[in-house]
Amino acid sequence: MRILHTADLHLGRQFVGLALDEDHAAVLDQIIDVVGTQSVDVLVIAGDVFDRAAPSETAVRQFNRFLQRVTRETAAAVVMIAGNHDSGDRIGSMAVMPDISRALIRGPVEADERPLLVKDEHGLVAFSALPFSYEHAARACFGNTALETPEHVLSAQVAAARRNVPEGARWVITAHAFVAGGTSGETERPLAKVGGIETVSHEIFDGAAYVALGHLHRPQSVGLPHIRYSGSPLAFGFDEAGAQKSMVLVDLRADRADTTLIPFTPVRGVRVLKGRHAELLLADSSTDIVKAVLTDEAPVIDAMKRLREVFPNACALVYERDERQLKRAGTFTRPVAAAEPIDVVGGFLQLVRDEPMSDREREIVIARLQDLGQKEDAA
Incomplete structure (x- = not known):
């Protein structure tokens, strides 16, 4: 099965006051071209379709035309989720497509997460679409007031999706998160409240054959080769000057996922x-x-x-x-982002003993930090 993984379109965004409508139109055309020429079975868009929850009419029309072309000009199914920049309700409303057997679109979080099932020569592939959700919405959805961090929320979503994956099916997860070990830039919006832990462990995705991630704008794998960010199709800050942007072509085989990066050609560098x-x-x-x-x-x-x-x-x-x-003078041209507490501890351990934090140590530190957060909330 062939999958094309994209994310972080941020339609409607500007670059220091410069409109990017034509730049976005060009990369959307390139996505459709690859879907057609590479015989893609499933197109994945891993969140942040729009740059803000209330996008401009121009951005909405641009994306609607894109979806119409995918439906009309290709045979690909579409798996799409809301990211932290999106309105979940707006993305969810796009779930009404001409052929529901070819679409899995998730805006708001769901407690009974059912996959899109697609069959190839090796059997069934189950696609789970896990939209970004803040803690308060996830608590209401799952009826669990103990969901305090992005990791808690995503763990609940993965568990809900796992229950509906057929026995023996290969599992593809689409999610929008900051997985520990990923490299961020200047333009990603934090996923947690100030001082909170926004990163999640790659171990959450245990059992998945491929994980299509959104949120970080640089193409990269995290934790394991099959857990990947496609990155954004355009550079949105000068920290990405000269960076090669790409989409990920995934050949999902019986026992592995082979990936190829297909570069975007921007209108403007x-x-x-x-x-x-x-x-x-x-x-x-x-x-x-x-x-x-x-x-x-x-x-x-x-x-x-x-x-x-x-x-x-x-x-x-x-x-x-x-x-x-x-x-x-010891100052900078822009505020320096606060380091995540878990990263501070990990950096300290790396410094004093010249080896990274183990998974077990990470679990212990996260538990203690959560205890401290709960005590602060109760104070």
Whole structure:
């Protein structure tokens, strides 16, 4: 069985004030092209379809046209979930498709999570779609007030899905989460309250043949090779300048999942250019989205205006000397994200004994941190 794994479209998003509608249209076209040319059986979209819970009409129409084309132009089934940027109800309303045998779309969390069953030459494949859910909604859904962390919520979802997987079926899970060990960037929104533990263990997915993840914008595997993030199809911050974005083509065989990264070709690249202002003006003109780091010691008159004559989509400009001064003063150009407590403990253990935290140690630390959180809530 052939699966195409994508995620984190963030339709409607802007890049420092620049609209990305045409950029998104191009990557949606490329997804449909791959679904057709690679004979994909199931298209997976692992959350954050839209950039906000109340997306613009333009973004909604763009995605509706995309789903219509998938249905009309290909034979692929669609598995899709809501991410933390989405409205679960809005994504759930898209579950009404012309052929329900070809779709599994989950917006709100469900206590009785039933899979989409697809058959190939090796037998049944069960697709479980586990949408992102905050703790309060999961408590109401599962009737369990002890769900206090993203790991608790996802564990409850996986357990509910596992009960409905037929005996002997290969199991594919789609989820939107921060799995421990993953590499994040500047543009992901935290999944837990301030000071809370947002990461989950890859061991939650025990028994799955492939796990299609969303949330982290960099393509990567976490924990095990078959647990993967496809990453976002576009770069949304300058920390991803020059990064190769891709979708994951998964060949699910009888005993393993083979993956191939298929690169996206963006309409506009994202670049950071460094040099003297006069030197940058001599570069070839480009529509790429650009941040300029000027090495000039003196301020340049109309620096951005003149730069945009060569790079019309330049949207950020800083002086290297200013950044040096900020570093010497011990400050940064943006707030530094607070480290997760579990990561602080893990880093300390790595430092003092030169080996990572074991799974058992991780369980003990998480339990103690949860005890502390409950005592703080009760105080």
